[in-house]
Amino acid sequence: MKNYISILLISILVSSFTIKKKDKIQIQKEQSTIxxxxxxxxxxxxxxxxxxxxxxxxxxxxxxxxxxxxxxxxxxxxxxxxxxxxxxxxxxxxxxxxxxxxxxxxxxxxxxxxxxxxxxxxxxxxxxxxxxxxxxxxxxxxxxxxxxxxxxxxxxxxxxxxxxx
Missing domain, CATH: 3.90.1720.10 (endopeptidase domain like (from Nostoc punctiforme))
Structure with a gap:
């Protein structure tokens, strides 16, 4: 059970980081194409x-x-x-x-x-x-x-x- 919770938390953190990284890239693209x-x-x-x-x-x-x-x-x-x-x-x-x-x-x-x-x-x-x-x-x-x-x-x-x- 502890391993499952640990894996779940790591998955959430990784997906959260990925979303933020994508948002940042999107904002930079918007700025460069103004x-x-x-x-x-x-x-x-x-x-x-x-x-x-x-x-x-x-x-x-x-x-x-x-x-x-x-x-x-x-x-x-x-x-x-x-x-x-x-x-x-x-x-x-x-x-x-x-x-x-x-x-x-x-x-x-x-x-x-x-x-x-x-x-x-x-x-x-x-x-x-x-x-x-x-x-x-x-x-x-x-x-x-x-x-x-x-x-x-x-x-x-x-x-x-x-x-x-």
Whole structure:
């Protein structure tokens, strides 16, 4: 009887491990096949959504990191919820390597040592790219902005690819 119970427990543990391993592989496959254009189509559904500090709720509004994390979570990706967490995340891309769906990281407008804003490239063209973001500035909503405006070129920290890993 003890041997039977031991074998049964081992079987349960092995099948549990196998399921988890399969789930992990499936998630990795999903991430590697994410269509970058689909990310932007999804993000654009929220154009005009109000800016709301510390929110990632499309019914109430978004702040910049809430918007970025919400968009990518729809595609099975978990990204940091705080813009400051992006300071050491990823490898900076050269402007000629920017792609739709890459994340732009900016310093704050007052402090050039603190990360203060994020956006997602929706039209890739190096430093002339356009990005979608939840703006706390004049727009006060999810909007599309050109990267080459003085306000953003002065604050630009880096661009990172969060899709291709």
């Amino acid at each position: 269509d970058r254009d689909s990310i932007i189509v999804f993000a654009k559904k929220y154009l005009g959504t109000p800016y709301l500090y510390a929110s990632s709720d499309p019914q109430k509004g978004f702040d910049c990191s809430g918007f970025v994390s919400y968009v990518f979570s729809n595609f099975g990706m978990t990204l940091p919820r705080s813009s400051s967490s992006y300071k050491n995340l990823g490898t900076p891309l050269k402007p000629e390597d920017f792609k739709v769906g890459d994340v732009l990281v900016f310093y704050g407008y007052k402090d050039k040592t603190v990360i203060g804003h994020l956006g997602i490239i929706c039209e890739a063209n190096g430093m002339q790219s356009k990005f979608i973001h939840a703006s706390s500035g004049k727009a006060q909503q999810v909007t599309i902005t050109e990267l080459n405006t003085e306000h953003y070129t002065k604050r630009f920290y880096k661009c990172i690819d969060v899709i291709s890993k």
